[in-house]
Amino acid sequence: MSLAAKDAVGGAATAKKNRTSSVVQFDTSRFADQSGAKARRLALSAIIFTALTLLVLAFGGTIQSIDYHSLVHALRHFPATALGWSVLATAASFAAVIGRDICAVYYVGARTPRLAPLIAGFCGTALGNAVGFGTLTGAAVRYRIYRAVGIRSDEIARLLLFVAGGFGLGLAGFGGLTALIEAGPVSHLLGWPTTLLQVVAGGALTASIILLLFGLRGSVRIGGFCLTAPSKVIAAMQLALTGIRLFCAATALWVLLPGASVDFFSFAAIFSAATALGIVSSIPGGIGLFDATVVWAFAGHASIDQIAAALLAYRGIYFAMPLVLSAALLAIFEARLAIAPGVPTANDRLIEAATQLSPRFMGVIAFATGVMLLVSGATPTFGARLAILSMRLPLWVVETSHFLGSLAGVVFLFVARGLFERRDAAWWLALLMAAASLGLSLAKGLAYGEAGFLAVVIGLLFATKRQFDRPASMLGQPLTIGWVAAAGLIVAAAGIIFFVAFRNADYTARDLWWQFEFDAQAPRALRALLGAAVLAVAVGLWQLLRPPKGLAPRPDLIAVGRAARVLRVQDKSQGMLALMGDKSLLFSEDGDAFIMYGKRGRSWIALFDPIGPIEEWPELIKRFVALAASHGGRAAFYQVRPETLPFYLDAGLSVMKLGEEASIRLAAFDLQGGARAHLRYALKRGEREKLTFELVPPHATPQIMDALAEISDAWLRSHRIKEKGFSIAAFEPGYLASQWIALVRQDGVPVAFASIMTTGILQEAALGLMRHSTDASPYAMEFLFTKLILDLKAMHYGSLSLGMAPLSGVLAAPLASRWHRFGETIWRYGTRLYNFQGLRAFKNKFNPVWEPRYLAASGTLSPFVVLADAMALIGARFKSSGARAWNE
Template sequence: MTEPSPASLLGPRPPAPWLGEWWPRLRPWVLTTLAMLLAGAVALALQGLLREVRYADVMAAMHATPPSDIAFALLATAASYLALAGYDASALVYAGARVGRSTVLLTSFVAYALANTIGLGPLTGGAVRMRLYAAAGLAPPQIARVIAFNAAAFTLGITAFGALGLLWGADDVASLLHTRPGGLRAGAAVLLLALAVFLVLCLRQRTLNVGPRWTLRLPSAGLALRQLVISALELGASAAALWFLLPDDRIALPTFMAFYAIAITAGILSHVPGGVGVFEAVMLLASGAHVPTEAMLGALLLYRGLYYVLPLVLATALLASYELRSGVAAPVGRLAVRLSPRLMAALTLVAGLWLLVSGVTPVTEDARQILAALDLPLPLIEASHFLGSVAGLGLLLVARGLLHRLDAAWWAALVLAVVAAVLALPKGIALHEAALLSTLALLLLISRRQFDRRSSLFAQRLEPGWLLALGGVIAACVWVLFFAYQEVAYSNRLWWQFELDAHAPRSLRALMGVALIGLAFGLWQLLRPPAGGAAPATAEEIARAAAVVRSSPSSDGCYALVGDKHLLFSPSGRSFLMFGKQGRSWVSLFGPMGDAREWPDLVWRFVELAAAHGGRAAFYQVRPVALPLYLDCGLQAFKLGEHAHVTLPDFDLKGAKRANLRSGVNRGEREGLSFEVLPPAAVGAALPELHAVSDAWLGQQKSREKGFSVGRFDERYLQQLPVAVVRREGRIIAFANLLATDAKDEASIDLMRHLPESPPGTMDFLFAKIMLYLQAQGYQRFGLGMSPMAGMAERRRAPRWQRLGRLLFEHGERFYNFRGLHRFKDKFEPVWEARYLAAPGGVAPLFVLVDVAALIGGGVKGVIAK
C-alpha cells in the first residue's frame, strides 16, 4: 500500500492573520540568517588575516610538524578528555548520585566528543547525559543538576584559567588590544577575587538566594576547589595539545593559554558548531606577532583533526563496539548503542565537509607524481574528483536522516562513503580521506540495526537552518577555492582545461557541480507544495484506519472511527496516528496505532509536520512503555493521571468493593431489565431508539456533544462497532457502544447513556453485564478510562507539575469531580497505570491542555458552556 498523497491528508493552508502565527515559521530563518551574518564577518576577518598567506606554505608547515610533537599533542588530547571525566565525577557528587566509574568515563567521553564537534554543549552533551545517566538509575532532577554543574564548572574554570593566563601574559595581550597591561592585570585580579569570594561562600553557607523566589545550592568548598583544579588541568591540556603543534620557537605557554582562553570563549559565545572560524580567527589575530601565520594555521588544522575529529571517530567506534556484543545486558550499554546514530550523523557531516574541502584544493606534489607514474586515464581522475565532491554534498544531505535513524539515509550514506573511499585513490592518492570514509562505512555496517525507521528519504523536508547552513558551506568552499588558488589568474579558458596539472580548473568544475546540485535541491525543497493545514479524515482514510484497528490489541484506535480527527498514515499504511489541531497545538490522541516497528518514524513525521506549520506537537494520554518514542524527539513527559482496567479472566461480582455492582445487577433483574449486545449490522435498525435515549440524556445533563478523546452520537460511527443495550419491556432505556478489536486483548466503552426514568442501578447493571459478556468472549482486559490527576507524587520534593496535580485532585471538586470519579472506578478493584502528556517544556504543556479542553468541548465556547 502506498503512502497517501499530501492532498488527501491535508487541505489548503489558511494564511496567518497576525504576526504571532508567522513568527514560529520566520524564527528559524531569522536566527539562522544572523548566524550566517556572523559567519560572513568571520570570513572577512580571516580574509584580512590571510591576505599574505599561501596555501602551499600552510601545507608545508603541516607536513613539517615533527612526529614527536604530534605524539605530545595526542597525549595532551587524551589527558584533556580524561580530565573532562572529572567534570562529571564532581557533578555526580554535587547531585548526590553514585554511578559506576566505567559509566562516568563512557558518558563523559561520548558527550564531549559530540558536543565539541556539534557545539551547544549543554544541549548536545546534556542529551547524552540524560539518556545514559537515566539508564544508570539517576532521577531526572539529579541529571539536571549534573548538566547544570558541568556548565557552571566550565564557566568558572575558563574564568580562572583566563585570569591566571592574563596575569602572566598581560603585556602581550595589551599590545594586541591596544590597552595598558596594568588595567588587564587589575581585571584579572578582580576575577580571581570574585572566585575567592565564591569559595568563601561555599565554605560558609550551602545555599545562595538568587532573587526573591530562587535559591542556589552551592557545592562544598572542597568540591569547588577540586573542580577548579580539574578545570585547570583540562584547559591546560587542551591548550597544550595546540601549543605542541607550533614551531620550536613557539610562544610562551602561559601567554598562549591566555589567548587560548579568549578564543575558546569567543567560539562558545558565537554558537557556531565547534566554534569553527571564530576560534581560528582569534588565535590567528592573537598570535600574529609571535608565530608565523602559515605555521599557526597549519597547527590549527592539525589540532582540529586531533582534538575534534579523532575523538569523534573513537567515540562512534566505541558505541559501535557495543553493537558487536551479542545481547548487551547492562541498561547503559543498551542505551549507548541507541545513541550511535547521533555520533554517526556528526561523523557523516565531518566526512562530507572533508570531501568538499578536498575537492576545492590541489593535490600534493607527491600525489601528483604517483598519479603520473601510474599513468591513470585523465577522464578517470577528472570523474573521481568531480564525483567525490558530489558525494560530499550527498553526505551532508543524508546526515539529517541518520540523526532520525532512517533506513533510507543509512543506505545512502553507506553507498556514498564506499564510492567516495574508492574514488579517493584516483582522485589524488588521498589516503587519510579514504581511511576516514572506510571507517565511516565500517561503523555504518556495524550499527545497521539502529537505523530501523522505514521512510522515504525524499519525503523529509529540511528545516530552514539546514538549507542556510548548506548555503554557508558552499560559500565557505568558494572562499577556500580562491585562497588555495589565489595565484592563478582567472579566465574563461580554465573551465575547458583538462590536464593532469590543471588543479584549479578541476576544482572549479567540482565546485560548480556541487553549487548547482545544492541550488537545485534547495529550490526543490522551497518550491515543494506546502503540506497545508490539517483536513478532516475522509471516508476512505477512516476505512483504512478501521482495518488497522481491527488487528490491533489496543481498543484506543477505535476513536479514529468517530471521524472528527485527522489521520497520518505510515508509508506502508500498516500504522497511523490520529490528531487534532487547536490554535498552535497539534495533539495526537494515544500516539501511534498498528505496526510498532513503524511508530518511531510516524512520531518524528508528526513532530516535523507540526513544526513545519509553526505548531507545537504533543501526544495526549500516552502509556509509559511508549515514552522513549517522545523523549527521543525532545519532548518531555507530564503525568496526567492514571488509567484503570479490570483483568477480565479474574472478574466476578464477589467482594465488598463490588457490593454496589452486585446489588445493581440483582435489582435490575428484579426490575425486569434485560441485556443484549447488538452487532454492528443490527445497530442501524435500533438507531431511532438510541437517538431518543441520547437526546434525553443530554437534556438531563444540560450538556452538548463532545469530541476528540470522547465519542459523540454519530450514526455512521455507531454502526461500525457493537452496541450493548438494556431493555425494559422490550424498550431500550440505556446503551453503551463497545470499543473492541479482533485481537480480543482489550475492550472498553465510549458513549454510555440512559433515560432519566431508568430504574436506579441501571448503569451498574449495564457495566457488570458488559464485563461478563466480554469475559465470556475471551477478552483479557476492560478499560475503565483515565482518572485525571490521580496518582500524583505526594513527596515534598516532587516536581511542581505533580504537586499542582495533587492540589487539583484534593481541592478541585468545584471544577471537576476528580475524587468521585476515582472512587467510582476503584470499586472495580482495577489495575492502575499512569498516563502522560508528551509535550515541549516550559509553559507549553499548559497551553496544550487548554487546547485539548477546547478540542474535547468543540472549541473555547464549548468549554465555557460545558
C-alpha cells in the first residue's frame, strides 16, 4: 500500500473513533495516544527539516543565479493564451478529482446529494495541495462532508482508502508510462542510464497493471477495516480519472514553460517524479522540493528565470486559485444559510458541514497573506509607481508604510493559527491587519494586485464571521515550536529573496541603514526585513519562554460534594453556582472554604468572594493570586461586595465598579400603596388569564424536569442564543434538581419558571435560571416574581437577590476615573448593544436595595483585559463536568 493510502487509513480510523466514542472514551484515548502523537509530530518535523536542509544545500547556487528583474519581466509578459490554457487545464484536472469522488461514492454503494462529491473533491484537494499532507488533509475534509450526508464511518473509511490507493497506483502508472514513451530524453534529463530508467518505469507500470488485473480480488483487512476489492470497471475508471488529473496538472505547468523546450511526455515523467517527492517530503504543497526538481531537470533547456516564472505562475493558478475559490464557495454557503433559514434539508446539513471548514481555509489564506506581505516588503517597487508616489506622498509615509507592511506580514503568520482554532480574537485581528495592510500596500508602492487580494481576504473574513465563535484570547493561544519554526523559515526565505532582488546593492556602505530617499529601495527593504525578523523572534521567544498557562480543571464528584457541604452552612446563596460544574474549585487548607473560578487565556477569574468562614479568606485569596502568577497570568475577583474590598486591596489588586445588585428586603415588602399598584394589577391580570403559581421543592423537581426543558429550549430558540455560563445560571438538570423551582402554569400547562438558590441558612435567597415559553402571558414573569417574593417572605427568608444590573451606578463624577466616564457613556448610549437601563427599570418595580459590586484585578491595564475575558467566559457555550454529588 502507498504512503498516501496508509495516511488515509490513519485519518479515517482517528475520525471514526472520535465520532463514535463517548466523550469520556474520547478524552481517554486522546491522553493514551499523546506520546505516540508527539513522536509522530517529531518524526514528521525531522523529515521536513531534513528535506529543507538538503534542498538548500543542493540548490543554493541555483537560487543565487536567478535575476530578479528578469524574473519579474517574464511574469509580466506571459502570453495570455498560455495563461488561458493553464487555467483550462487546471479546471479539467479538478473536474477529474470530482469524478474520482463520484466514482468512490459509487464504489461504497452510498447515495449522496450531487453537491457532496463536488465540495469534498474540490475543497479537499485545494486544501491538501496548499497545506501539504494532501491525502490526509483531503481525508479530513471528505470525512466531514460525507458524514454530514449520512454515510457511515466504515463506508467513509473504505471510500478514503479507495481514493488514496487509486491516486498512488495512478501516479505510479502514469509516471511509468510517460517515462517509457520518452525513455531516452527523460534519462538524459535525469542523468540516469536509459536501461535503468526503463527498468524502474517498466516495473512501476507493470505493478499497476498486475494489481488492476489480478490483485483486486476478495477482501483486504487493514487494521479494523475490511476493504472489499472494487470491480475492474470501477478500478479502471478510478485509475483513468487519476491519469487525467495528472495529465491536466502537468499540462497546466507545461504550457507555461518557455518555448516548449522539452516534449510533453518527457516533461510529464519528470512532473510525476517531482509530485511523488513533494508528497513524500510532507512539505506544504511540496514547495521548494517540487520546484527544485523541475528546475534541476530543465536548467539546461531554458533560462532559469523563465523556468522560475513559470513555476510561480503555476503555483498561483493550480494552488492559490482553487484555494481562494473554495473559500469563496464556503462564503456563498454562509450567505445561503443566513438568507434562507428554515427547516434543515439534506442539502442544508451538507452546506452547514461545509461552512464549518471555513476556519481552515481562512487560516491558510491568512498565512499566505503574511508570506505575500513579507515578500513584497523584501522586493523593490516598480520605478514608475515610485515616481508617482514621490509626487503625491511625503517620504516618511512611504517609509513607514513599507516598514509596517512587513510587520503586518509577521502578524498574519501568527494569527493564522488562531483562525485555524476558530478564535474570535484572531478573526478581529486578521480583519484589522487586512484593512490596515490594504492601505499600506497602496502607500508603499501602489501594489494594486496586493491590495486587490487583501480586499478579497476582507470580504471572505466578513462572510465567514459566524464560524469564529470561540471566545479565546489571541495572546493566550499556544504556539508550538513547529509553528514558530515555520514563521522563522518564511522570514528567512524573505531574506533570501531580498538578497536575490538586491544583489547589486553595496552592503559594505556604512550608511546603508540610514539612507532615506525615494529611490533608496534596498535600505528601505532591509529595514523592513530587519523589523519583521525582530518581531518574529520576539513573538517566538515570548511564546516559548513565557510560563505555561496552566490548566483550570473541571471539578469532579468529590470536589462538588465538598463544595455542597460548605454551602450548607453559609448564607451566600449565589455560591450555589459552583454546583453547575462549569467552574474550577480551589479549597482552603482545611477544606472549609473555597473559591470558584474560570480561566480564559491568561486571566484567572474568581466568581464572587470566597465561600466559607471569613477568617480563611486572606490565605485563600493569597493562594489564588499566587496560582495565577505562577503561570504568568492575572488574578481577578468578579462581582465582589463593598465590605470585602480591604481583602483585595491588601492583596495588591486594583478595584473598579461593575454595577449594582438588586436585593429585596423581604420583611419590609408588601403590596400596599400606589407604588405597588402595578404588582397588584399583575396578580389580578394573571388570575384572569388563568395563571397559577407553585413553589416546587427540590425533591419534586425531577418530576417536572421535562416540562422545564421544553420551556428552556423554546426560550433559547426564540432569543436565538446558546446556553451561557460562569456567572449566569444555565439549564443543567443536576444543578436544577438541588433547588426550589418557582413554576407558573397557564390553563394547567407550565409556561414559566425560575430556580431559587438557597443554602441551609434561611437568610438569603437568589434568583438563578429564569425562562418562559413564547406563548406565555406577558404578565407571567411579573406574576411569578411577585408570588415568589410573598412566599419567601412567609418562609421567613431575609432577602432575595434579583441579580446585578451592569454599569448601574457607574457615574462620571468630577474626579472619576476614565473607566467611570467610559462606563457612564455606555450606560447612556449603549442601549442598542444591551438593555442596561431597561434591566434596572424592571427590577426597580420590586423596590429593591441597590448594592455596588466590584471587580478586583492585578495590574493597571489588566482589569480591562480581565473584564473582556469575563464577558467571554459568560458568553461561551455552557459545558458542565456532569457532576451530581450535591443530590446525595
